[in-house]
Amino acid sequence: MPAVRSVALVTLGCVRNEVDSEELAGRLAAAGWRLEDDPAAADVAVVNTCGFVEQAKKDSVDVLLDVAELRDDDASRTQAVVAVGCMSERYGKDLAEELPEVDAVLGFDSYADLSTHLDGILHGARPESHVPRDRRTLLPVSPAKRQAAARSGAVALPGLGELSDASLAKVPESGPPVVRARLGSAPWAPLKLASGCDRRCSFCAIPAFRGSFVSRPPADVLAEARWLAEQGVKEVFLVSENSTSYGKDLGDLRALESLLPQLAAVDGLERVRVSYLQPAEVRPGLLEAIAGTPGVTPYFDLSFQHSAPALLRRMRRFGSTDEFLALLDRVRTLAPEAGVRSNVIVGFPGETEDDVAELERFLEGARLDVVGVFGYSDEDGTEAASLTDKVDEAVVAERVDRISRLVEALVDERAAQRVGTRDAVLVEEHDDDGDGLVSAVGRTGFQGPDVDGTTRIELAPGAELPPVGALVPVQVTASEGVDLVARPL
Numbered sequence: 001m002p003a004v005r006s007v008a009l010v011t012l013g014c015v016r017n018e019v020d021s022e023e024l025a026g027r028l029a030a031a032g033w034r035l036e037d038d039p040a041a042a043d044v045a046v047v048n049t050c051g052f053v054e055q056a057k058k059d060s061v062d063v064l065l066d067v068a069e070l071r072d073d074d075a076s077r078t079q080a081v082v083a084v085g086c087m088s089e090r091y092g093k094d095l096a097e098e099l100p101e102v103d104a105v106l107g108f109d110s111y112a113d114l115s116t117h118l119d120g121i122l123h124g125a126r127p128e129s130h131v132p133r134d135r136r137t138l139l140p141v142s143p144a145k146r147q148a149a150a151r152s153g154a155v156a157l158p159g160l161g162e163l164s165d166a167s168l169a170k171v172p173e174s175g176p177p178v179v180r181a182r183l184g185s186a187p188w189a190p191l192k193l194a195s196g197c198d199r200r201c202s203f204c205a206i207p208a209f210r211g212s213f214v215s216r217p218p219a220d221v222l223a224e225a226r227w228l229a230e231q232g233v234k235e236v237f238l239v240s241e242n243s244t245s246y247g248k249d250l251g252d253l254r255a256l257e258s259l260l261p262q263l264a265a266v267d268g269l270e271r272v273r274v275s276y277l278q279p280a281e282v283r284p285g286l287l288e289a290i291a292g293t294p295g296v297t298p299y300f301d302l303s304f305q306h307s308a309p310a311l312l313r314r315m316r317r318f319g320s321t322d323e324f325l326a327l328l329d330r331v332r333t334l335a336p337e338a339g340v341r342s343n344v345i346v347g348f349p350g351e352t353e354d355d356v357a358e359l360e361r362f363l364e365g366a367r368l369d370v371v372g373v374f375g376y377s378d379e380d381g382t383e384a385a386s387l388t389d390k391v392d393e394a395v396v397a398e399r400v401d402r403i404s405r406l407v408e409a410l411v412d413e414r415a416a417q418r419v420g421t422r423d424a425v426l427v428e429e430h431d432d433d434g435d436g437l438v439s440a441v442g443r444t445g446f447q448g449p450d451v452d453g454t455t456r457i458e459l460a461p462g463a464e465l466p467p468v469g470a471l472v473p474v475q476v477t478a479s480e481g482v483d484l485v486a487r488p489l
Helices: 015-030 054-072 086-091 093-098 108-122 143-151 206-210 218-230 255-264 284-292 309-314 321-334 353-366 393-417
Strands: 006-011 034-036 044-049 080-085 188-192 235-239 271-274 299-301 339-346 370-375 422-432 438-443 455-457 471-480 483-488
Touching (some): 006 015, 015 034, 015 044, 044 054, 044 108, 054 086, 080 086, 080 108, 086 206, 218 255, 255 271, 255 284, 271 299, 284 321, 339 353, 339 393, 353 393, 370 393, 393 471, 422 455, 455 471
Parallel strands (some): 006 034, 006 044, 044 080, 235 271, 299 339, 339 370, 455 483
Antiparallel strands (some): 422 471, 471 483
16 A cells, blocks of 8 residues: 655644635545645645745745744755745745745645645645646625626635535525635634635735635535534634625625624534624624524624824825724723724834824724734735835834834723623633642633733632633633633632
C-alpha cells in the first residue's frame, strides 16, 4: 500500500481564513491526506496567507520563510511548502518570484483540486503560479443573476463548500453535504454567510481579490451549523465581508432575519453571533432580530471606520458622528447591555485635525466595548492610493498613538461599567496561574472571539471546574483592562 500523505495547514489573518482552511482540510482529508497540527510533522505545509494590510503581508512572508526552513531540518518531515490564501490570490506570480523558497503559489481556483496539486509537488512537479485577476469580473454585475453562476461551479468561492441545489424557500431536513474538517477543538467556530463584497470603499482592495458578493443559500448555512454542533461547537460566529448584504442576491433582503431563529434552534448550539455589519446598511428589522431572538447574542460588530462626514465620503462611505450615535442609541434601546465593537482608520488622505477631533467626539459618546485602531497606508490597486493630500507618516503615527490611548481609556471605562451585570460565559479554556490555581476562562455574550477580551470565572474553594464548552451564568465582579472577572451564579 502507498504511504499515507500528510499535510499541515497554517492559517494567518481573520476568522474567514479559518473557515477556508477548514474547507481545504475537509477536501484533503476526503482525498486521503492525514491532517497534522505541526508543519514539521507533515509532508506538505500549506500556509493560508493574509493580504489585507501591509503588516499582514509582512507576517505572511515571515511565516512562509520560517516554514520553508523546515525542509532543511533533519528532525522535520516537511518536503514542500505551498502558499494559498488572500496574499497568494492577490499577488500570485509576483509573490512566487519574490519567494523562490516556496514550492508553489496557488490561487482560489486551485482549492477544489488542491490534493492533485500537492501530490504532484511531492513528486517533483511545479504547478504554474497563480495569475491574479479582478475577481469582480467573474460573476454577473446584477446580484440577482449571481446564484445561478455561482452554483455552476465555474467560480471558486472559498469557505462556502459546495453550493446546494436545495430550494431557497424551503430548508430540507437533510441538508447538503458539508465540505469541512475542524482544525481545532474550540467550543466556538466561524461559519461563512457569504463571499465577497460589492462596496467600493476607496481604501480597501478586498473586493478585487475576493470578488463580488454572493450569499450562501440558507440550507447550506444550516447544514454546516448542524454539523458543527455535532462536533461539539456551542457557538457559531457568522462571518462574511458584509453580513448586512446577506440575501440581496437571493431576492430577500430579510433573509438573515429569517435565518437567525433557525440557526438558534439547531440542537446543541447555545449561541449565534453575527459579525461585520455595515452601519449604512443596517435595517431596523435586522437590529430587532439580533437584539431580540432567543439564542442570538446581542452583539453588534459595526464597521464605522471614521465619523467625520467629509472624510467618510472620501472613503466612499456614509454616515456621521450624530448618525452613528443615533444608531447606537437604537441598539441599546433594544438591548441595553449589547456588546458593540468597531474599527477606525486614522491618517486617511485629507484627514484634518478637525476630523480627528470629530472622531474623538464620536468615540467618547459611543461607549464601545472594543475598538481596533489602524493607521492608513496605501494599498495596491485602490482609489485611495491615488488620492492627493496624503498625511505625513509621522503624523499618522502620532494620530494612531493619540486615538489608541483614548480608546484604551474608553474601553477600560466601558469594561468597568460592566461590573455588577449578569451574563453567561462560554468556557473556552482552563488557565493555570502557575501556583496550582486553575480557573475557567471564556467569553460573555458581549465579548466576541479572539480580540474582544475574556472573562475569568472565580470559583469558590472546592467548587467544581466547569468544563470547556459549558455556558456558565455569572455576575461580573471586576474588570482588568478590557478583560473581566466574574463569579458563577
